[in-house]
Amino acid sequence: DGGITQSPKYLFRKEGQNVTLSCEQNLNHDAMYWYRQDPGQGLRLIYYSQIVNDFQKGDIAEGYSVSREKKESFPLTVTSAQKNPTAFYLCASSPGTGNNSPLHFGNGTRLTVT
Amino acid sequence: AQTVTQSQPEMSVQEAETVTLSCTYDTSENNYYLFWYKQPPSRQMILVIRQEAYKQQNATENRFSVNFQKAAKSFSLKISDSQLGDTAMYFCAFMKLSGGSNYKLTFGKGTLLTVNP
Numbered sequence: 001d002g003g004i005t006q007s008p009k010y011l012f013r014k015e016g017q018n019v020t021l022s023c024e025q026n027l028n029h030d031a032m033y034w035y036r037q038d039p040g041q042g043l044r045l046i047y048y049s050q051i052v053n054d055f056q057k058g059d060i061a062e063g064y065s066v067s068r069e070k071k072e073s074f075p076l077t078v079t080s081a082q083k084n085p086t087a088f089y090l091c092a093s094s095p096g097t098g099n100n101s102p103l104h105f106g107n108g109t110r111l112t113v114t
Numbered sequence: 115a116q117t118v119t120q121s122q123p124e125m126s127v128q129e130a131e132t133v134t135l136s137c138t139y140d141t142s143e144n145n146y147y148l149f150w151y152k153q154p155p156s157r158q159m160i161l162v163i164r165q166e167a168y169k170q171q172n173a174t175e176n177r178f179s180v181n182f183q184k185a186a187k188s189f190s191l192k193i194s195d196s197q198l199g200d201t202a203m204y205f206c207a208f209m210k211l212s213g214g215s216n217y218k219l220t221f222g223k224g225t226l227l228t229v230n231p
Contacts, residue, residue: 033218033219035221040123040223041223042118042120042205042221042222042223042224043205043219043221044221045218045219045220048218058218088157090159092159102149102151102161102164102219103159103219105158105159107156107157107158108157108158
């Protein structure tokens with residue numbers, strides 16, 4: 001069963017701690033993305049990666065970091081520098097090979113920082 | 115940079131009726147794709163319909179169809195015979211196909227659609 005797995009579904013952290021959100025895909029997609037969703041804000045792009053060992057900042061990258069050491073994995077670290085980390089985080093992937101394939105999304109991780 | 119505007123934060127419709135959600139976008143690109151995604155209470159993002167900018171014919175998927183007006187930069191979604199399961203947040207999204215940022219989607223802020231029995 002191909003798809004994107006985000007874990008955990010809910011995550012709680014204390015302010016000042018870094019936290020890493022997991023995203024794994026078995027679709028053999030080249031491109032992967034992280035979006036943040038806040039009420040009334042839609043989805044905003046944090047980071048994306050079009051190929052292994054390469055990634056680019058999206059629109060709201062400050063306070064976040066990523067790595068892309070394997071094709072199937074694209075973890076997102078929310079650092080203590082992120083001022084408002086509480087949000088719903090969505091990971092997505094696409095073939096990224098010049099066609100119109102839409103993004104496939106995971107089920108999301110709800111992060112709460114107190 | 116591209117922007118996507120959904121001017122209706124919330125809408126409601128009676129079951130079996132038709133509803134239209136609006137979306138406008140701003141871009142200087144000529145080659146791009148447009149999408150509508152649905153996010154039900156489960157929060158899973160589900161692709162509803164897509165439209166290639168170079169195609170004049172409006173896309174349709176069963177009860178879902180779009181009205182794509184390229185000159186006006188408008189991309190509305192029509193849902194016919196609304197069903198209770200259509201209750202969800204609907205997002206309009208834009209994807210450009212040139213330059214170094216291919217394949218990333220820019221989303222509108224969403225329209226919350228409620229289908230009433």
